[in-house]
Amino acid sequence: MSASTSTTDTLGSPLPVLSYSPVVLPVPGRPVDLQIRVTAPETGTGLPVILLSHGQGPSNNLSSLNGYAPLVNFWAAHGFVVIQPTHLTSRTLSHLVAEAPGAPFFWRSRAEDMSHILGRLDVIEKAVPLLAGRIDHTKVAVAGHSFGGFTSSLLLGARVTDPDSGEEVSLIEPRIKTGVLLAAPGRGDVLNGPMANALPVLGTIDFSTMTTPALVVAGDEDDSRHFTDMGPDWHADPYALAPSPKSLLTLFGAGHALGGIPGYDVAETTDENPERVAVVGRLTAAYLRSRLHPGDNAWQAAREALATGPDPVGRVETK
Template sequence: MNPALGTRPVVPVLSVAPVTIPAPGRVVDLELRVSAPVTGSSQPVVLLSHNHGPSNLSSWRGYGPLVEVLAACGFVVVQPTHLDSKVLGLREANVAEAPLYWRSRATDLSYVIDNLDTIEAAVPTLDKRIDRKRIAAVGHSAGGHTVSLLLGRRLNDPEDGSVVDLSDTRVRAGVILSGLGRGGDALSEYARENYPFLQTSDFSTMTTPALVVAGDQEAERTNVVGASWPEDPYTLSPAPKALLTVFGGEHSLGGIVGYGAAETTDEDRDRVAAVGAIVGAYLLTTLGVDDRAWEMAKGELESSPEPQGRVVDK
């Protein structure tokens, strides 16, 4: 049995895209994919925030390997396309938030929660099946930074120095995959020039429970620290938190964006399966769906003759 599922049976999944949510004041309306089990009631929600990658998979079109696992676990997975997605062609726009649209990314996720009624109505068989009290956010790379803002991480606006708080208490748990760490002297010159919002970062206010996932072979040009940088959301934030260190994992953690994608430098299906199992189990237990799932998944990981990673909790 997949350790992410605990005692829950695997069910078929329905995926619908694009679902378009009117968004007055946004440059374009919000497009997203919704993937959900075809049966069941009171389904918890996962908001999945994509990376700032070089392919069209950095949108609702990506993350199939991870979405398959989470939807099979019983989650309704909602994948918005952020304004920095390559498919929208807005990265070079002459606006203050370009190219990453860091603030808009976070407000996208909150806007999805605001519009769950519309999403339910747009997806066949989903009406009145979403549990609005069990919402989690999962993000990869830049998406991990987005999720950390909803969980309580704060920063100073590079334009005026004001403290930015985009936390959303409706999000009860989070997962940060190959996320962005602290600023200051940890940043590379490239990051300081292109992503000034990363200069300041306060993880002390990130109090929402979260799982941080980091590959031990991480090597991103945004920092000068190395593989420990994406562990900062765990190290520098208060409990309760968990950290999964993925053995041999690089930035794409084996291919969570998509097997063979431009973002995937360490393609490994077993690695992706292990990451998906741990993420699913963590969310099932943290959201109160299956109290046994997290301990079962950790036990499966630790007892494997060739473990894919190591988990620590605080």
Template sequence: MRPVTLPAPGRGQDLQVRVTAPTTGSGMPVVVLSHGATLTMDDYAPLAAHWAAHGFIVVQPTHLDSLGLAPDDPRTPRVWRIRTDDLTGVLDHLDTIEAEVPGLVGRIDHDRVAVAGHSWGAQSASTLVGARVVDADGTPGESMADPRVRAAVLLCLPGTGGDDLSPPAAQHFPFMSPDFSELKAPSLIVAGDRDQSPLTVRGPDWFTDGYRLSPGATDLLTLFGAEHGLGGIQGSNDTRTTDENPERVALVQQATLAYLRTSLGLDAQAWPAAREALTAAAEPLGRIDSK
């Protein structure tokens, strides 16, 4: 169902979300999915549908940066922070979502909540599990961690800032300077080994910093041959995928579902079984590192 409109005082515009949920079942966990730059709540539909088909309620907000904010809009310098507010706003209004979506009343498990995101959306989602943005003086900023969030799936999570940023990124995206030391909730990092970003002077390993530097990122799924679209996880609405690969997209769907099921306490064997299956494959599409 879309759009479901949620109040967002101080944002300048109400928050609109897309909700994908199974037609039957109860006690369903929630995943709040944050989109990448210029995308909307209508992207990543195949991923959202896969999770929903296996018992999850997926809520996708459209962030302000996709609504054509002018450079001189007073909200523009804070749009990264407003993204986090969008995600916490969804959690604040789960009761509204439950009431607005036909047939959803009484079916949400409010104690099993995860966040997910791709690219800029991964950075936004990571703040709810403890990542902080480093201030101009080099100190980590305020914590925006939300105790309601029990796990995260972070796809193409941008790495550290400072000297690792390209000059354009340092100029236009000063908030892209994370500190991962307090990211403590169980998190899966997914990265492509050919994801060469114009945002960094480093190579694809930049997208693995969240795994290396945070205590909560328990696992890293590295996809062989994958670029920033990870095979096309954004779906058919986004034509920028440069590494189209349905098998890779299917692996992302299956692996993230398994991680969510285990990290939220639904099936202790789902993630171990997914790791074992990937390791045993004759021609694996990636590898999983764990700590």
């Protein structure tokens, strides 16, 4: 039995998806309003929420509420409400926020965006057609790719030191029950690439406090030399250095885009592989479903299917 057949059966048939944007949330003190996209299945109630934090990347528009359609559509088709903010780091906003406090990386603001969204879920439900009353506000996950994985790490409990004040900062969001880190940055004491000085906060991350359950997804060919010469293992650090319960999905042959999760057929994907993207969608959906619905066996079934397939595309470790 292939991974695709078994896991898809466990997740159920995909539903039609509705996507609505922008929903505009004024936030006091933020240099521009917080804009989000909301994507949800056409039917269903008691729907869990995934907050998705975009990365940076070279594209002008994918690092915004308009990116990550391959994952967003899959998650929504299998029962999740996906909420995507345009963080202040987005290239779509660079002409508006270049001089704002926290520029250009806005590491604190990115995490705070998610807390603002959670505080306004009732407003979001009413603003999006056909969504009112369908969200389970107690079942919330966060997911993030690349720098979005760093943002998600903070929301899951990792701590950093503010390079300007020397203050230890915790941005853990207790309303978030679980998370997925996609090609996220690892430990900071090995940063020796050209980006090391540009992002000093990255060098201070402490995963020992990241106590919220999470799935770390890493490609075994994701060699981020602009940050470190540690090699692909760097992206497994959030699993290796954080306390249990954690899981690690290592994808064979995958680069930083994990097969193309930032968008359909985008030029920045160096490892274009639709099957790999589908595997990321299925495994992450199964993990989040089982974490948010105790007793659901989707994650166990997905792991077994991955391990028993004739040509495995990855492996899973847990602790």
